[in-house]
Amino acid sequence: MGKALDLNTYLDREINCSCGHKHYSAVKRIDIDQGAVKRLAGHIQELGYKKIFMVADKNTWKAAGADAAAELEKAGLSYDKVILDYDEVIPDEHVIGEILAAVVPGTDLILAVGSGTINDLCKLISYRMGLDYIIYATAPSMDGFVSIGSAVILNHVKTTLDCHGPVAVIGDVDVLSQAPMRLIAAGLGDTLGKYTCLFDWKLSRLINDEYYCEEVVEMVETAISTVMKYSNEVRDRKPEAVKAVTEALVLTGIGMSFIGNSRPASGCEHHFSHFWEMKAFMHGKFPALHGTQVGVGTIIALYLYHMLENEQVDFAAVKASGFDYEAWEKEIREVYEIAADGIIAVEEKSRKNDLTMRNKRLEIIEKNWADIQRMIKEGLPKVADMEKLFAGLDAPINPTQIDVSLDELYESVIYAKEVRPRYTVLQLIWDLGLSKEYAERTREYFAG
Ligand SMILES: [Zn+2]
Numbered sequence: 351m352g353k354a355l356d357l358n359t360y361l362d363r364e365i366n367c368s369c370g371h372k373h374y375s376a377v378k379r380i381d382i383d384q385g386a387v388k389r390l391a392g393h394i395q396e397l398g399y400k401k402i403f404m405v406a407d408k409n410t411w412k413a414a415g416a417d418a419a420a421e422l423e424k425a426g427l428s429y430d431k432v433i434l435d436y437d438e439v440i441p442d443e444h445v446i447g448e449i450l451a452a453v454v455p456g457t458d459l460i461l462a463v464g465s466g467t468i469n470d471l472c473k474l475i476s477y478r479m480g481l482d483y484i485i486y487a488t489a490p491s492m493d494g495f496v497s498i499g500s501a502v503i504l505n506h507v508k509t510t511l512d513c514h515g516p517v518a519v520i521g522d523v524d525v526l527s528q529a530p531m532r533l534i535a536a537g538l539g540d541t542l543g544k545y546t547c548l549f550d551w552k553l554s555r556l557i558n559d560e561y562y563c564e565e566v567v568e569m570v571e572t573a574i575s576t577v578m579k580y581s582n583e584v585r586d587r588k589p590e591a592v593k594a595v596t597e598a599l600v601l602t603g604i605g606m607s608f609i610g611n612s613r614p615a616s617g618c619e620h621h622f623s624h625f626w627e628m629k630a631f632m633h634g635k636f637p638a639l640h641g642t643q644v645g646v647g648t649i650i651a652l653y654l655y656h657m658l659e660n661e662q663v664d665f666a667a668v669k670a671s672g673f674d675y676e677a678w679e680k681e682i683r684e685v686y687e688i689a690a691d692g693i694i695a696v697e698e699k700s701r702k703n704d705l706t707m708r709n710k711r712l713e714i715i716e717k718n719w720a721d722i723q724r725m726i727k728e729g730l731p732k733v734a735d736m737e738k739l740f741a742g743l744d745a746p747i748n749p750t751q752i753d754v755s756l757d758e759l760y761e762s763v764i765y766a767k768e769v770r771p772r773y774t775v776l777q778l779i780w781d782l783g784l785s786k787e788y789a790e791r792t793r794e795y796f797a798g
């Protein structure tokens with residue numbers, strides 16, 4: 351199998367980067383390849399652990415945990431385990447308590463067998479217990495393998511808690527490629543979302559002089575282009591394709607730890623996802639998979655970007671236009687419901703909608719407008735190509751396929767930008783006074 355990237359070159363050492371920062375990731379080892387299960391015990395022994403506690407659910411145990419346990423036994427490693435007996439594990443107080451109560455005293459390593467939820471639970475619990483953890487990945491479904499936040503549901507509200515990352519990420523491509531296709535497609539969605547997220551970052555470097563790291567961007571772009579090269583083989587679960595998707599997901603996580611925040615991995619396509627997820631939870635619905643939402647969000651973001659390509663902007667008129675803060679606050683209360691206070695606090699702190707700041711940005715946008723339009727034209731994939739790619743995996747390409755109504759779509763084009771004080775195309779169209787018009791055009795497009 352050809353190696354485009356050797357992930358281990360980025361690990362366990364400080365990198366003096368051309369961006370002027372020092373980058374470091376605490377991950378010591380990554381092994382995403384065929385036959386990784388046979389190397390799992392060796393990795394654990396070389397890293398010095400002796401008493402392992404495995405956490406799986408009944409599906410991941412069947413798919414991967416039992417074989418991994420057999421390898422530990424063969425190597426003479428002592429282990430205990432908990433197998434969560436649910437079809438869909440909800441990362442709430444109940445499950446956190448269930449795992450905590452099962453962990454055996456003297457454990458020196460938590461071995462998580464799973465992907466999104468199991469990973470979130472284990473990174474949190476190991477962090478709180480002062481233990482290291484390794485993720486033995488069973489599905490390439492999202493890019494949170496090495497991130498230092500854990501998404502859990504406390505008191506019925508989704509919350510991200512600080513924690514640590516794993517010391518190693520191990521994934522056997524023979525296992526990963528047998529994951530449910532909707533999980534693999536979600537992972538592809540989270541990966542291809544990097545197109546718009548990196549573009550948002552480039553935009554912000556230009557407009558806000560935001561800190562930017564060429565090398566991290568290049569690292570993530572290399573990972574996406576490898577994924578694109580194999581994208582037609584994902585459907586057939588080809589090992590090369592599944593390996594490329596998984597490595598890209600792990601690598602973007604490394605990129606985040608290098609930068610110290612989620613800028614290299616999360617732009618407006620993620621703001622859509624956060625917005626829809628928040629709305630779903632508020633209305634007692636279970637949201638679609640994160641990566642599935644990000645995939646749809648990416649298509650919408652590309653649609654917005656490409657509309658800008660031909661936009662004739664009357665900059666003088668935009669600069670003269672006002673902003674009615676009271677009306678905005680009223681809209682935020684309607685759209686964000688119980689979450690509105692938090693959203694208003696984000697604005698009070700960041701002042702992203704402040705007119706002086708907006709007009710300062712507009713000066714720069716005006717000066718660079720032709721360049722921005724050219725960057726969009728040359729630097730971003732076409733909407734139709736992205737739709738074709740996802741549709742080929744039977745993955746959703748329209749918000750209505752993931753239980754997001756056209757009205758919610760309209761709202762998210764205008765208001766999803768408020769979830770984070772991060773510059774993206776959503777803030778750009780707001781700056782240009784185009785949010786409502788573009789929201790309407792987006793609704794028309796997705797109405798078919
Ligand atoms: Zn750098």
Ligand SMILES: [Zn+2]
Nearest residue numbers: 493540640644
């Ligand atoms: Zn993501």
